[in-house]
Amino acid sequence: MLVFVALFVVLGLGLNVVVGFAGLLDLGYVAFFAAGAYTMGLLTSPGSPIDAGLNFWLILPMGILIASAVGLLLGLPVLPLRGDYLAIVTTGFGEIIRLFLINRDDLTRGSQGLSAIPRPDLFGYRIDSFTEWFYFVVAAAVIVGFCTSRLRDSRIGRAWEAIREDEDVAAAMGVNTTKYKLLAFASGAAIGGLGGVIYAAFIGFISPAAFSLQVSIDVLAIVIIGGMGSTPGVILGSLILIGVPRILQFRETSDFLANLGWLRDGLNGLIGAVDALTPGSIGRLPPAETWGAQLADDTRFIIFGALLVIVMVVRPSGLWPSSRRRLEFAHDDAPAPAPVTAP
Amino acid sequence: MAATVSANGSQALLSVRDVSLRFGGLVALDGVSFDVPAGKILGLIGPNGAGKTTMFNAITRLYRPQAGEIWFGQTNLLGLAPHEIPRLGIARTFQNLALFPSMTVRDNIRVGLHASTKADVFSQALRLPWVGREERRAEQVVDEAIDYLGLRAVERHPAAGLPFGTLKRIELARALVARPKLLLLDEPAGGLNHEEVSALGALIRDIRERFDVTILLVEHHMGLVMSISDRVVVLDFGKKIAEGTPDEVRRNPEVIRAYLGVEA
Ligand SMILES: Nc1ncnc2c1ncn2[C@@H]1O[C@H](COP(=O)(O)OP(=O)(O)OP(=O)(O)O)[C@@H](O)[C@H]1O
Ligand SMILES: [Mg+2]
Numbered sequence: 001m002l003v004f005v006a007l008f009v010v011l012g013l014g015l016n017v018v019v020g021f022a023g024l025l026d027l028g029y030v031a032f033f034a035a036g037a038y039t040m041g042l043l044t045s046p047g048s049p050i051d052a053g054l055n056f057w058l059i060l061p062m063g064i065l066i067a068s069a070v071g072l073l074l075g076l077p078v079l080p081l082r083g084d085y086l087a088i089v090t091t092g093f094g095e096i097i098r099l100f101l102i103n104r105d106d107l108t109r110g111s112q113g114l115s116a117i118p119r120p121d122l123f124g125y126r127i128d129s130f131t132e133w134f135y136f137v138v139a140a141a142v143i144v145g146f147c148t149s150r151l152r153d154s155r156i157g158r159a160w161e162a163i164r165e166d167e168d169v170a171a172a173m174g175v176n177t178t179k180y181k182l183l184a185f186a187s188g189a190a191i192g193g194l195g196g197v198i199y200a201a202f203i204g205f206i207s208p209a210a211f212s213l214q215v216s217i218d219v220l221a222i223v224i225i226g227g228m229g230s231t232p233g234v235i236l237g238s239l240i241l242i243g244v245p246r247i248l249q250f251r252e253t254s255d256f257l258a259n260l261g262w263l264r265d266g267l268n269g270l271i272g273a274v275d276a277l278t279p280g281s282i283g284r285l286p287p288a289e290t291w292g293a294q295l296a297d298d299t300r301f302i303i304f305g306a307l308l309v310i311v312m313v314v315r316p317s318g319l320w321p322s323s324r325r326r327l328e329f330a331h332d333d334a335p336a337p338a339p340v341t342a343p
Numbered sequence: 344m345a346a347t348v349s350a351n352g353s354q355a356l357l358s359v360r361d362v363s364l365r366f367g368g369l370v371a372l373d374g375v376s377f378d379v380p381a382g383k384i385l386g387l388i389g390p391n392g393a394g395k396t397t398m399f400n401a402i403t404r405l406y407r408p409q410a411g412e413i414w415f416g417q418t419n420l421l422g423l424a425p426h427e428i429p430r431l432g433i434a435r436t437f438q439n440l441a442l443f444p445s446m447t448v449r450d451n452i453r454v455g456l457h458a459s460t461k462a463d464v465f466s467q468a469l470r471l472p473w474v475g476r477e478e479r480r481a482e483q484v485v486d487e488a489i490d491y492l493g494l495r496a497v498e499r500h501p502a503a504g505l506p507f508g509t510l511k512r513i514e515l516a517r518a519l520v521a522r523p524k525l526l527l528l529d530e531p532a533g534g535l536n537h538e539e540v541s542a543l544g545a546l547i548r549d550i551r552e553r554f555d556v557t558i559l560l561v562e563h564h565m566g567l568v569m570s571i572s573d574r575v576v577v578l579d580f581g582k583k584i585a586e587g588t589p590d591e592v593r594r595n596p597e598v599i600r601a602y603l604g605v606e607a
Contacts, residue, residue: 147468154467154478155453155460158446162454165443172403172441173517174429174458183464 003130003202006137007195008242011215012222012234013144014191019220020229020322021148021157022184023164025087027216028074028094032067032189034101034211036196038108039063041206045114049107056120060197067193068186070097075185079178082167094216101208113207117200133202140198144191145231151187152229152322160184218242225311227318236319244307261287356381356525356557357402362411364394364401364581371397372408373581379525384551384558386572386589388565390601393578395561396438399527402559403428403435415525429458432524436514436531438561444503448494448513449485451502455517456481481520488516507534519554526556532564540564544571569593577601 011033018026039062043054074093078086101108108114120127120136127136151157159180162170171177200206222241226233268284275281311319355378364372371394379385387395400406402413404425413420415431423431434455442451460481462474489498492512497505502513511531518526531547532540544567551558562568568575569589577585577592579601585592592598 150468150470151464154474155457155462155481156464156467158450158454159457161446161450162443162457165446166441168405168425169437169441169443170454171425172405172429172435173454174426174521175454176424176426187464 002243003133003137004246005238005242006134006141007199007202008219008222008238009141009235010137010144010195010198011192011219012226012238013141013148013231014188014195015219016188016223016229016231016234017148017151017160017191018184018188019223021152021164022160022181024181024184025083026074026090026185026188027087027213027220028090028092028097029188029192029219030211030213030215031074031094031097032070032192033196033199033215034097034208035067035070035189036063036193036198037200037206037211038101038114038196039066039193040197040200041114041117042107045117047109047112047114047116056118056197056201057122060194063193063197064190065193067196068190070193071186071189072182074189075182079181091213091216094211094213098208098211101211108208111208113205113209115205117204117206119204120201127201137198137202140194141235144194145234148191149231156180156183221308225308225318227315227321230318230320230322233318233320233322240307240311240319354381355379356415357559358412358414359398359402360412360414362398362401362408362413364397364406364408370581372401374411375578375581375583376411377576377583377586379557379559380574381557382551382555383573384547384560384571386568386575387559387561387578388563388568388575388592389578392580394581395578396529397581398578399435399529399559399561402527403433426458429521429523432522433527434518434521434523434525435527436511436518436529438529438533440507440510440514442502442510442513442517445501447499447501448505449489449498451513452485452488452494452516452520453481455520456484459521484520484522488520491519492516508539511535519550522554523556525559526550526554527559527561529561530563531560532562532567540567543567547571 011029014032015026015029018024018029040056040059042050043052043059043062044056045051074090078089078093081089102110104110105112127133152160159170159175162173162175163177163180167177203210218241222234222237224237225241226235226237264285264287271284315321357379359378360376362372362375363370375394375398377385387398389395397406401408402420404420404423404427408421411421415433418431420428420431443454446454460477462477466474489495492515494509494512494516497509502510505513511534515528515531528547532543535543547558547560548571550556560568560572569592572589574587575585575589575592576583577595577598579597584597584601585595587595
């Protein structure tokens with residue numbers, strides 16, 4: 001499950017470029033994730049008609065390239081669109097890609113999916129165990145995070161920010177808005193593609209069902225909850241949105257809750273006291289042993305949803321907003337000093 | 344054909360030729376022609392709604408004139424997209440301020456350098472050495488502009504919420520970091536008090552010397568325009584009604600009528 005947290009950090013960082021930096025509301029992000037995953041699947045799964053048995057490390061750059069091409073494919077027609085319209089069209093785009101994967105079953109094997117995708121192999125060393133995978137995906141996230149923060153604090157990041165704030169003025173300042181919007185789509189897509197290749201290699205089996213609108217929404221929620229444009233925010237957002245629901249499912253969590261019998265007795269005592277003083281009667285809490293089971297049911301989505309609502313009400317700019325977003329006056333919060341060049 | 348020599352024989356940096364621009368039925372510019380001589384300050388005046396800002400927007404390609412040509416050296420600006428204008432060496436400020444509100448003052452000024460820097464995604468992500476050098480140079484230019492315009496105290500403050508006069512100076516800094524050949528100033532004295540206006544006059548002159556820049560100045564404050572402009576062009580209802588030295592323009596009966604007509 002920590003592998004997924006790290007994987008969604010990668011995806012979040014990618015979408016953050018599009019939504020957080022450039023302000024383009026993209027709800028079709030799953031398309032790029034799928035593009036990367038199917039590049040890996042089609043070229044390595046024994047079930048694929050074009051299985052080439054290629055090495056993961058060769059496919060990685062290919063998946064990134066193909067996903068950015070898909071990004072440009074989405075970017076071009078939506079260039080003139082802003083805000084809500086952009087969200088609607090990109091949602092449709094994500095769905096089209098999914099339907100394409102289902103319907104071109106001669107190539108993708110449709111909803112049967114592609115299985116037995118091999119794991120990465122580097123000079124005979126195989127990434128196999130969960131721990132290895134975790135470190136691998138974290139390493140990918142660190143590299144991606146490094147690149148995106150570098151981009152943000154550069155003329156490119158500022159051009160995106162200018163477009164986000166006022167497209168016409170950005171153009172008047174010499175920003176080629178067409179080029180930079182496409183660049184945002186393509187960069188975000190490239191990172192989504194990277195995530196897709198890693199996902200396919202990790203899971204070993206992909207089918208169109210894994211690339212639903214829900215993935216786009218999850219990634220977008222990570223970016224928004226964490227704080228748009230913020231790298232630590234994406235990490236926090238992924239921990240909470242991807243980590244917490246899974247923690248709630250854990251056996252350990254149920255066991256922990258089962259030990260809260262004392263809390264139940266105490267609360268029931270309190271309820272009893274209230275009951276005695278008021279007319280009518282209130283139900284008692286169920287035994288603590290059943291709490292875990294209940295949590296594992298739909299209750300956890302309710303808890304989860306409530307958590308999201310609370311976060312957004314209390315911290316509308318996200319849990320960890322980017323410093324640029326925070327309106328602050330502190331002078332000791334200086335940006336990095338003059339950057340150091342590589343020797 | 345490029346018109347590069349103005350009426351009085353001096354080299355023109357910008358040549359506006361028979362430019363007409365309509366908004367629906369409203370004629371905002373009606374066959375306007377004038378030259379901006381290199382190295383000079385040209386005042387562009389006229390009553391409210393005369394078409395001064397529209398002329399700026401035509402030059403910077405935010406609006407597309409229906410007729411005419413605008414030459415900057417050998418380049419016809421009307422064939423270009425708005426984002427291609429700054430790269431030629433044309434920078435401007437806006438009458439109604441066009442800063443990026445949630446970006447810091449420093450970042451706003453940095454955006455002014457967009458057209459004169461060139462780091463791309465890959466070199467930037469890989470932090471190639473030349474990118475580092477370009478950035479250091481850029482930061483130095485930004486620092487100079489911040490000191491020159493006295494913005495040090497607010498450089499990390501978001502632009503939103505700062506006083507109007509400060510915002511005008513930020514716009515000026517953003518325009519200057521681009522090291523333009525031609526600087527378009529749209530009512531830089533708007534909202535300033537008496538002392539600030541005379542300081543601004545000195546500042547504009549200093550900018551011309553220090554940055555070796557040609558200036559096209561739109562301004563309602565007559566004292567300012569007449570004292571610093573080398574030549575003045577007068578627009579009224581989209582038409583050029585007069586052009587000459589400040590003294591000639593001040594005595595021109597057409598000009599007096601246009602201004603009195605508005606006040607009456
Ligand atoms: N985008 C637009 N759409 C329609 N009409 C416009 C537009 N921009 C300007 N106008 C009109 O064109 C005319 C000229 O406007 P412009 O802003 O150029 O005047 P100005 O000389 O700058 O005036 P001021 O001194 O008040 O700034 C005005 O009648 C104005 O209402
Ligand atoms: Mg105006």
